[in-house]
Amino acid sequence: MVERGVTVVHGTVSSAMRTLAMLLVLTSEAAVFMRLDLSDNDFDGSEIPYRLGHDLTSLTYLNLSYSAFFGQIPSEISKLSKLSTLDLSSYSSHLKWTKRNLRSLVQNLTNIKKLHLREVDIYSTVPDILVNASSLTSLQLDNCGLYGEFPVGIFHLPNLEALYVSYNSDLTRYFPTFNKCNVFKKLDIASTNFFGQLPTSLGNLHSLIVFAISSCNFHPNVPSSIGNLTQLSYLSMYSFNDVSKGKLSVSFSWVGKLTKLYHLSLGDTNIKGEFLSFVSNLTQLEYLDLAANEISGQIPSWLMKLTQLTTLTLGDNNLQGPIPRSLFQLKNLEYLFLSSNNLSGLVEFDQFSKLKKLKSLDLSNNLLSVEIRNDLSATLPKLETLALGFCNLTEFPKFLKNQSELTKLDLSRNYIHGPIPKWFWNATIETLLTLRLYDNFLTGFDQYPGILPWTNMIFLGLGFNMLQGPPPIPPQSIKLYDVENNEYTGEISPLFCNFNNLQVLELSNNNLSGMLPQCLGALPELRILILRSNGFHGVIGKPATKHEFPNLRIIDLSNNGFSGDLAALESLDLSQNQLSGRILSNLAQLTFLAYFNVSHNYLSGPIPLGEQFNTFQEDSYEGNSGLCGMYLPKKCEDSESSTRPPPSIVEEDEDSVFQIALDWYVVVPGVVSGLIVGVVVGNI
Numbered sequence: 001m002v003e004r005g006v007t008v009v010h011g012t013v014s015s016a017m018r019t020l021a022m023l024l025v026l027t028s029e030a031a032v033f034m035r036l037d038l039s040d041n042d043f044d045g046s047e048i049p050y051r052l053g054h055d056l057t058s059l060t061y062l063n064l065s066y067s068a069f070f071g072q073i074p075s076e077i078s079k080l081s082k083l084s085t086l087d088l089s090s091y092s093s094h095l096k097w098t099k100r101n102l103r104s105l106v107q108n109l110t111n112i113k114k115l116h117l118r119e120v121d122i123y124s125t126v127p128d129i130l131v132n133a134s135s136l137t138s139l140q141l142d143n144c145g146l147y148g149e150f151p152v153g154i155f156h157l158p159n160l161e162a163l164y165v166s167y168n169s170d171l172t173r174y175f176p177t178f179n180k181c182n183v184f185k186k187l188d189i190a191s192t193n194f195f196g197q198l199p200t201s202l203g204n205l206h207s208l209i210v211f212a213i214s215s216c217n218f219h220p221n222v223p224s225s226i227g228n229l230t231q232l233s234y235l236s237m238y239s240f241n242d243v244s245k246g247k248l249s250v251s252f253s254w255v256g257k258l259t260k261l262y263h264l265s266l267g268d269t270n271i272k273g274e275f276l277s278f279v280s281n282l283t284q285l286e287y288l289d290l291a292a293n294e295i296s297g298q299i300p301s302w303l304m305k306l307t308q309l310t311t312l313t314l315g316d317n318n319l320q321g322p323i324p325r326s327l328f329q330l331k332n333l334e335y336l337f338l339s340s341n342n343l344s345g346l347v348e349f350d351q352f353s354k355l356k357k358l359k360s361l362d363l364s365n366n367l368l369s370v371e372i373r374n375d376l377s378a379t380l381p382k383l384e385t386l387a388l389g390f391c392n393l394t395e396f397p398k399f400l401k402n403q404s405e406l407t408k409l410d411l412s413r414n415y416i417h418g419p420i421p422k423w424f425w426n427a428t429i430e431t432l433l434t435l436r437l438y439d440n441f442l443t444g445f446d447q448y449p450g451i452l453p454w455t456n457m458i459f460l461g462l463g464f465n466m467l468q469g470p471p472p473i474p475p476q477s478i479k480l481y482d483v484e485n486n487e488y489t490g491e492i493s494p495l496f497c498n499f500n501n502l503q504v505l506e507l508s509n510n511n512l513s514g515m516l517p518q519c520l521g522a523l524p525e526l527r528i529l530i531l532r533s534n535g536f537h538g539v540i541g542k543p544a545t546k547h548e549f550p551n552l553r554i555i556d557l558s559n560n561g562f563s564g565d566l567a568a569l570e571s572l573d574l575s576q577n578q579l580s581g582r583i584l585s586n587l588a589q590l591t592f593l594a595y596f597n598v599s600h601n602y603l604s605g606p607i608p609l610g611e612q613f614n615t616f617q618e619d620s621y622e623g624n625s626g627l628c629g630m631y632l633p634k635k636c637e638d639s640e641s642s643t644r645p646p647p648s649i650v651e652e653d654e655d656s657v658f659q660i661a662l663d664w665y666v667v668v669p670g671v672v673s674g675l676i677v678g679v680v681v682g683n684i
């Protein structure tokens with residue numbers, strides 16, 4: 001029998017909608033269609049019509065993935081009892097489903113083979129009934145907000161070949177014992193809370209091709225039986241291990257037997273010693289990540305045997321010596337990351353012109369001297385990201401004039417003097433998103449246009465230079481603005497009030513003055529505000545409404561001329577946020593704090609010792625399972641010290657803005673009489 005089916009391929013919104021509507025009309029009497037594939041269209045946020053479930057009861061295949069549907073998935077879908085394939089995956093969790101609906105779906109769809117719900121918002125535990133879905137061959141539940149214990153029976157489903165549950169950070173379980181009947185080809189549980197020993201029986205999964213357990217909490221011991229899985233071509237173990245189990249150095253020599261690997265990630269796995277020689281066996285490798293280990297010695301010249309390599313990530317190790325010339329024979333390289341090692345010597349930058357496909361290069365934070373000839377511009381590949389921090393540069397490299405695709409540039413910690421030249425910004429006006437020029441000797445912008453020219457910039461880091469005049473006005477898109485430790489003068493322009501995306505504003509150690517624009521308090525994205533050591537003045541009191549500084553996590557106003565009335569500051573209510581980390585002990589110095597509430601966050605560690613901290617009621621802390629203290633159900637262990645250095649803002653890149661945002665601290669003023677800190681953080 002020929003299966004009748006419909007596919008709308010890349011139609012416009014209206015034509016896709018029309019087709020769907022027509023289909024439902026046509027089929028309301030005769031439910032003839034067996035396959036419906038509307039994937040990869042743009043339904044522009046419309047809901048999935050519930051009539052699908054009533055009218056298309058013959059369907060065996062339904063694919064609505066990546067089509068911009070929105071809202072609740074209709075429960076009627078579970079009336080499509082003949083379905084063997086259901087794919088509702090999306091890029092951006094706009095579809096929602098309840099656990100109950102998922103359960104009744106599995107109950108009714110007794111023939112279901114492929115169930116793909118990537119990024120559908122489910123937010124529940126995994127329904128047990130899935131262990132009865134014995135026809136399942138492929139289950140994809142990545143990033144669905146699943147939590148709790150993963151039902152072990154799913155691992156024993158007799159036909160299951162592909163299991164994807166990555167990015168459900170609160171989903172937890174240890175691996176069962178696998179037996180030889182297992183037919184797994186793809187197993188991806190990365191970025192979950194799976195834990196325990198990796199069982200030796202993993203060696204029984206003889207069909208395994210993809211194995212991804214990165215960013216989990218497994219015991220650092222790895223059974224060498226994984227070396228028996230000779231079909232493996234994708235192995236991702238980045239940070240698979242629970243750091244609290246200590247820095248156990250394990251042997252990965254069994255990896256040398258996996259000669260079909262094209263993707264190998266062993267970053268942050270406590271590898272110590274010389275460069276792993278078994279890697280020379282893996283000639284199919286396209287992706288090699290050994291970053292954040294303690295690999296020492298030189299970069300071996302045999303790396304040039306890995307001719308397929310497109311990505312080589314060796315940052316954050318103890319590698320020494322020069323960058324070997326053989327590296328420039330890896331003609332397929334697109335991404336090369338060597339930062340934060342002890343590499344030394346002179347790098348003739350024109351060698352990179354041999355790597356015609358290169359897109360990203362990071363040589364920062366070594367002991368290298370990068371020599372850039374002024375006339376090499378024409379031959380270099382067009383880079384997307386470039387980081388040459390601490391590379392002994394004395395001027396803006398001229399070849400940047402032709403780098404018209406650059407999105408990210410870091411020239412921090414060099415010896416670049418004088419103004420930022422106009423030709424530099426001209427090339428990158430539309431592309432540049434991140435600019436980090438920290439710690440140079442920059443004095444300003446050549447022919448400063450009043451407003452910074454980069455129209456899409458997200459991250460501007462100009463701290464620790466000699467910049468003068470008023471602080472530059474960034475574009476609307478800015479999220480992180482850091483000009484600390486310069487010689488800026490004048491007031492903060494009220495234009496800053498328009499920056500609706502601004503999350504971090506760091507202006508400390510300049511000579512800024514005047515009052516803060518009132519409207520700053522209304523910026524809804526602002527999470528970090530640091531004005532330390534300037535000449536600001538004005539009165540800071542109790543915020544007029546709960547809506548001022550609604551998301552602020554870190555505030556540091558110390559060493560300014562702010563004044564106000566001490567009784568005004570009394571309350572710090574941070575309850576029902578998503579704060580993580582510890583409560584800093586210096587909060588205890590805010591002795592005037594009369595009300596303190598951090599309940600229902602993700603805080604951990606001890607409650608600071610300090611008189612008034614003993615007076616706050618227990619329910620000021622409840623709902624933080626990691627918090628411990630004398631008056632709490634959980635008592636602290638001796639090793640849990642109550643201090644931790646505050647997070648540094650300077651060293652973070654823009655990706656970690658979001659990490660800082662989940663952290664917080666209040667800096668206690670140096671001069672007690674000069675300052676009041678009052679923050680009321682509204683509910684999110």
Ligand SMILES: *[C@@H]1O[C@H](CO)[C@@H](O)[C@H](O)[C@H]1NC(C)=O
Binds near residue numbers: 040065066086087116
């Ligand atoms: C659904 O369609 C998408 C996009 O066309 C495709 O990649 C995916 O494999 C299909 N899903 C299934 C289960 O066939």
Ligand SMILES: *[C@@H]1O[C@H](CO)[C@@H](O)[C@H](O)[C@H]1NC(C)=O
Binds near residue numbers: 128129130132
């Ligand atoms: C799975 O099926 C068995 C037998 O049909 C039944 O007894 C059991 O309750 C089912 N499990 C769940 C979780 O529904």
Ligand SMILES: *[C@@H]1O[C@H](CO)[C@@H](O)[C@H](O)[C@H]1NC(C)=O
Binds near residue numbers: 201202203204225228
């Ligand atoms: C792995 O292979 C070795 C022989 O190379 C064998 O002794 C061992 O039992 C195998 N382990 C598993 C779990 O299959």
Ligand SMILES: *[C@@H]1O[C@H](CO)[C@@H](O)[C@H](O)[C@H]1NC(C)=O
Binds near residue numbers: 259
């Ligand atoms: C290299 O691969 C071969 C199989 O192709 C294997 O026999 C050998 O043990 C491997 N060498 C290392 C160092 O793992």
Ligand SMILES: *[C@@H]1O[C@H](CO)[C@@H](O)[C@H](O)[C@H]1NC(C)=O
Binds near residue numbers: 487489
């Ligand atoms: C800061 O500004 C004040 C007044 O505008 C000036 O007197 C002082 O010298 C400046 N300090 C520095 C370090 O530039």
Ligand SMILES: *[C@@H]1O[C@H](CO)[C@@H](O)[C@H](O)[C@H]1NC(C)=O
Binds near residue numbers: 575597598600617620
């Ligand atoms: C702290 O906040 C929570 C939730 O906002 C509230 O239920 C609790 O009563 C508060 N505790 C005190 C001491 O006000």
